[in-house]
Amino acid sequence: MSKLDYYQVLGISKDSSDQEIKKAYKRLAIKFHPDHNQGDIKSEEKFKEVKEAYEILIDPKKRSIYDKYGYYESDTSSGYSKDRYNNNFYSKSESSFNDIFSDIFSDIFNDNRKNSTYKGSDININLDIDLEDSFFGSSKDIKINILDKCDLCNGSGSKYGKNSICSSCEGKGKIQIKQGFFIIQQTCNRCKGEGKIIKDPCNRCFGEGRVKKNKLFSINIPLGINTGEYIKICNEGNIGKNLNKGDIYINVKIKSHSIFNRNDDNLHCEIPINFSISALGGEVEVPTLNGKIKLKIPSETQTGKTFRIKNKGIKNYKNNNIGDLLCKVIVETPVKLNDKQKFLLKELGNTFIGPNGDKNTPKCKTFFDNVKKFFNNLT
Numbered sequence: 001m002s003k004l005d006y007y008q009v010l011g012i013s014k015d016s017s018d019q020e021i022k023k024a025y026k027r028l029a030i031k032f033h034p035d036h037n038q039g040d041i042k043s044e045e046k047f048k049e050v051k052e053a054y055e056i057l058i059d060p061k062k063r064s065i066y067d068k069y070g071y072y073e074s075d076t077s078s079g080y081s082k083d084r085y086n087n088n089f090y091s092k093s094e095s096s097f098n099d100i101f102s103d104i105f106s107d108i109f110n111d112n113r114k115n116s117t118y119k120g121s122d123i124n125i126n127l128d129i130d131l132e133d134s135f136f137g138s139s140k141d142i143k144i145n146i147l148d149k150c151d152l153c154n155g156s157g158s159k160y161g162k163n164s165i166c167s168s169c170e171g172k173g174k175i176q177i178k179q180g181f182f183i184i185q186q187t188c189n190r191c192k193g194e195g196k197i198i199k200d201p202c203n204r205c206f207g208e209g210r211v212k213k214n215k216l217f218s219i220n221i222p223l224g225i226n227t228g229e230y231i232k233i234c235n236e237g238n239i240g241k242n243l244n245k246g247d248i249y250i251n252v253k254i255k256s257h258s259i260f261n262r263n264d265d266n267l268h269c270e271i272p273i274n275f276s277i278s279a280l281g282g283e284v285e286v287p288t289l290n291g292k293i294k295l296k297i298p299s300e301t302q303t304g305k306t307f308r309i310k311n312k313g314i315k316n317y318k319n320n321n322i323g324d325l326l327c328k329v330i331v332e333t334p335v336k337l338n339d340k341q342k343f344l345l346k347e348l349g350n351t352f353i354g355p356n357g358d359k360n361t362p363k364c365k366t367f368f369d370n371v372k373k374f375f376n377n378l379t
Helices: 006-010 018-032 041-057 060-069 082-089 093-109 113-117 131-136 275-280 339-350 362-378
Strands: 123-129 138-149 174-179 182-187 210-221 230-233 248-254 261-263 266-273 282-288 291-297 306-309 325-331
Touching: 006 018, 006 041, 018 041, 041 060, 123 131, 123 138, 131 138, 131 248, 138 248, 210 230, 210 248, 266 282, 275 282, 275 325, 282 325, 291 306
Parallel strands: 123 248, 266 325
Antiparallel strands: 138 210, 174 182, 230 248, 261 266, 282 291, 306 325
């Protein structure tokens, strides 16, 4: 049993009309919707309260009971179960808004409930793209299996392209049954709610009006798109029984790259440098996705040092900001040395021994001083 003041939750008066209730719900639902406030528990709870208030006040019978007794007891404590919330609202942001507001906008757009029911299903597919596709933008041709209109019967499902109106429901798809003082409306059993009867089914679609097709689509890959985002193709999904099509959602994943890793709009890479450049400084050639550039390495650069190169990352298609390229240098230990190289390195190493060499290797000196203190404290 909820003791919320539903009028206060929606910010309306007790004599508000249905239109005012819908308007208040629309405003607050958008404000507190989880897709706009991910991770915000307070907004999530507020959203549930707003939806609960709307479901009670928009129903004349429930509102009458609430106005009379100050509460309305439903089958669930919140009027909005957790399972339904998780299943409906985190699949796709755009779909979730459509689900919530379909009832609100029906009177504005003259939405036909029967047509909405028979809209074709959406199609979800995965598309792996190269990092270069995201950096430059591109287009790809892909084939997608869809349910499309049967060309033989033009989607009617009938062999001759015409259907008979159901005599039981007179084409309405619903019949009314009187039980005592009540009249109950239910789906017509004869036509299964279609309002029509197919006497001679099409030989290709067998009365469905739809057939499977492998259709070619040319997909534009937006510049800057990232893994986890999707491309929506409106009204190209599976066709419904009323010939209205669903949508296609193409879920994008960027394939791993041999040089770069992407983090938001920034690119990361590791640049190996030799011991000489690390100690004395110099220039190295750094790859970017649109060419090579020179990077100055200062003397005494340690391994793991990261250099940021501005505006060499990915351009964000939402705000046109350009990310950076972050280059982490890795000092490479030389391998397969010849005799001369070994001799020179030994000579160099000898100069690091003793008090005069401590200044050349400060980290080594600090480490071994700490080791000495550690063991001294044990005795």
